Amino acid sequence: MNQLLNIDMAMVDWARAQFALTAIYHWLFVPLTLGLAVVMGIMETLYYRTGKEFWKQTAKFWQRLFGINFAMGVATGIILEFEFGTNWSNYSYLVGDIFGAPLAVEGIVAFFMESTFVAVMFFGWNKVSKGFHLASTWLTGLGATISAWWILVANSWMQYPVGQSFNPETVRNEMTSFADVALSPVAVDKFVHTVLSAWVLGAVFVVGVSSWYLLKKRHTEFATKSLRLGAIFGLISSALLMLSGHHSAYTVAQTQPMKLAAMEALYKGGTDQPLTIIAGINPFQQPDYEQADEPPLKLAVPYALSFLATNDMNGYVPGIRDILDGYTKADGTVEPSLEEKIERGQQAITALQEYRKAKADGASDSIVNCELSIINSNMPYFGYGYVQERSQVVPYIPVCFYAFRVMVGGGCLFVLLFIIMLWKPKAWAQWLSLLCIPVAYIVSEAGWLVAEFGRQPWTIQDMLPTWVGVSELGSSAVMTTFLLFLVLFTALLAVEISIMCRAIKAGPNPAEMKNEK
Numbered sequence: 109m110n111q112l113l114n115i116d117m118a119m120v121d122w123a124r125a126q127f128a129l130t131a132i133y134h135w136l137f138v139p140l141t142l143g144l145a146v147v148m149g150i151m152e153t154l155y156y157r158t159g160k161e162f163w164k165q166t167a168k169f170w171q172r173l174f175g176i177n178f179a180m181g182v183a184t185g186i187i188l189e190f191e192f193g194t195n196w197s198n199y200s201y202l203v204g205d206i207f208g209a210p211l212a213v214e215g216i217v218a219f220f221m222e223s224t225f226v227a228v229m230f231f232g233w234n235k236v237s238k239g240f241h242l243a244s245t246w247l248t249g250l251g252a253t254i255s256a257w258w259i260l261v262a263n264s265w266m267q268y269p270v271g272q273s274f275n276p277e278t279v280r281n282e283m284t285s286f287a288d289v290a291l292s293p294v295a296v297d298k299f300v301h302t303v304l305s306a307w308v309l310g311a312v313f314v315v316g317v318s319s320w321y322l323l324k325k326r327h328t329e330f331a332t333k334s335l336r337l338g339a340i341f342g343l344i345s346s347a348l349l350m351l352s353g354h355h356s357a358y359t360v361a362q363t364q365p366m367k368l369a370a371m372e373a374l375y376k377g378g379t380d381q382p383l384t385i386i387a388g389i390n391p392f393q394q395p396d397y398e399q400a401d402e403p404p405l406k407l408a409v410p411y412a413l414s415f416l417a418t419n420d421m422n423g424y425v426p427g428i429r430d431i432l433d434g435y436t437k438a439d440g441t442v443e444p445s446l447e448e449k450i451e452r453g454q455q456a457i458t459a460l461q462e463y464r465k466a467k468a469d470g471a472s473d474s475i476v477n478c479e480l481s482i483i484n485s486n487m488p489y490f491g492y493g494y495v496q497e498r499s500q501v502v503p504y505i506p507v508c509f510y511a512f513r514v515m516v517g518g519g520c521l522f523v524l525l526f527i528i529m530l531w532k533p534k535a536w537a538q539w540l541s542l543l544c545i546p547v548a549y550i551v552s553e554a555g556w557l558v559a560e561f562g563r564q565p566w567t568i569q570d571m572l573p574t575w576v577g578v579s580e581l582g583s584s585a586v587m588t589t590f591l592l593f594l595v596l597f598t599a600l601l602a603v604e605i606s607i608m609c610r611a612i613k614a615g616p617n618p619a620e621m622k623n624e625k
Contacts, residue, residue: 123223126589127595140174155167167245177604178222180600193579202281211259267294277467294363297356308342312338314335319537366503367503367558370503370504380421383416432444456489464479
C-alpha cells in the first residue's frame with residue numbers, strides 16, 4: 109500500500125520529528141504564559157483593592173516575566189501553523205476546512221484580543237484608569253486562554269473527529285456542525301486539563317523564583333507574599349487538576365481505548381482492572397504485547413483502572429490484544445477486529461475509486477449509488493485501509509507508559525511542595541522549589557507525549573494515518589529545516605532563559621516599593 113501511494117517513509121519520519129520539535133519548544137513557553145496571566149491578574153487586583161504601591165510593583169514584576177515569555181511563545185507558534193501546509197499538505201487538503209476553522213477563530217479573535225490589551229497592560233500604567241488597566245491585564249490573560257481553547261479544539265478534533273462528513277465528490281471531509289467540533293467532550297476535557305496544568309506550572313515558577321529571593325535574603329516581603337500566593341494558587345489548581353484528570357481518563361477510555369491500553373501497558377484486559385503504579389517496561393524496546401498478559405515487576409492499585417476508565421470498580425477495560433482481536437463493549441456493541449477494519453477500510457478506498465470512475469464515465473445512477481452506499485457504510489474505517497500489519501496501530505508503549513507516570517508523579521510532588529511551602533518554607537524546601545521549576549516543564553511535556561504518542565499512528569484518529577498525510581517532498585529538505593529549527597529554537601530558548609534570569613536577578617524596583625510594609 110505504501111508503494112502504491114509512493115510514500116517516502118524517511119520523509120514521514122522527518123516531518124513528524126520536525127513537528128514534534130516545534131511543538132515541544134512551543135510548549136515550553138505556553139504554560140508559563142497561562143499560569144503567570146492569573147498570578148499577575150491577582151496581584152493587580154490586590155493593588156486595585158488596597159491602593160498599595162507594593163502590589164503594583166509586584167504585579168509589574170510578574171508582568172515583565174510574562175511579557176518575555178509571551179513573545180517567545182508567539183514566535184514558535186506561528187511556525188507550527190505553517191508546517192501544516194509545508195509538510196502535511198495531504199492532511200491539510202483532506203480536512204483543512206474543519207481543522208482551519210478553529211485556528212482562524214484563534215487568530216482573528218483571541219490573538220488580536222491578546223495583542224490589543226497586552227499593549228495597554230505594559231504601557232498604560234498611569235495613562236489609563238486603574239480599573240481599565242486591571243481589566244486589560246485580565247483580558248490579556250483571558251485572550252491567551254481563549255487562544256489555547258481554539259488550538260486545543262483543533263488538536264482534540266484530530267483525536268476525536270466529530271461534526272464532519274466525507275464528500276466523495278471533492279474527496280474531502282467537510283464540517284457539518286461547528287458546535288460539535290468546538291464543544292466535543294474531548295475538547296472540553298483537554299482544555300480544562302491543559303489550562304489547569306499550566307496554572308500549576310505557573311505556580312511552581314512563582315514559588316521557585318520567590319524562594320530564590322528568600323535564599324538570597326533579598327526583597328523578603330515581596331518574596332514571602334508572592335510565595336504564599338503562588339502556593340495557594342498552585343494547591344487549588346492541583347486539586348482541580350486531579351478531578352479533571354479522572355474525567356480525562358474516562359473520556360480517553362471511551363474514545364481512544366488503544367491510548368489508555370498503551371499508557372497502562374495493558375496487553376490483555378478484563379474486569380476489575382488494577383491501575384499500575386510502576387512495572388518493569390524496557391524503555392528502549394516495544395514489549396511483546398501479543399504474548400505477554402502483563403508486564404513484569406508490576407505494582408498496582410486494585411480496581412483503580414476500571415474505576416478510572418468506566419466509573420465502575422468492576423468495569424471492563426480492553427487491553428491491546430482485545431482491541432486488535434475485537435471485543436464486546438459495555439453497551440453490548442461489538443468492536444470489530446483490526447483485520448475486519450482493514451478489510452472495510454480497503455472496501456471504502458476501492459469504492460471511492462470506483463465511484464469517481466463511474467461518475468467520470470457517466471455510469472447509471474444505480475451503479476453510482478451502489479458505490480456511494482459502500483463508501484458510507486465503511487467510511488468509519490477508511491484510515492485502516494492504509495494499514496498493513498497489526499504493529500502499525502499500536503503506539504510505542506514505553507513512551508506512553510513512562511510519560512504518564514512522570515506526569516502523575518510530578519503532579520503529586522507539586523501538591524506536596526505547595527503544602528510544605530504553606531506550612532514551613534525552610535531553606536531545604538526553598539531549594540526543592542527551585543529544583544521543581546525544570547521538573548515542572550518536564551512534567552508538562554510528558555503530558556503532551558502521552559496525548560500525542562498515544563494516538564499514533566493516526567494523524568486523525570481512525571481516518572488518516574501519518575504516512576498518508578504528508579506532503580510529497582524529499583526527506584533531505586525536511587531534514588535540513590529540522591536542523592535549522594533545532595538551532596534556531598535552541599538559540600531562542602537560551603536567549604529567553606538569559607533575559608528571564610537577568611530580569612529575576614534585577615528583581616522588583618526597590619525604589620518604588622517604599623510602601624511595601
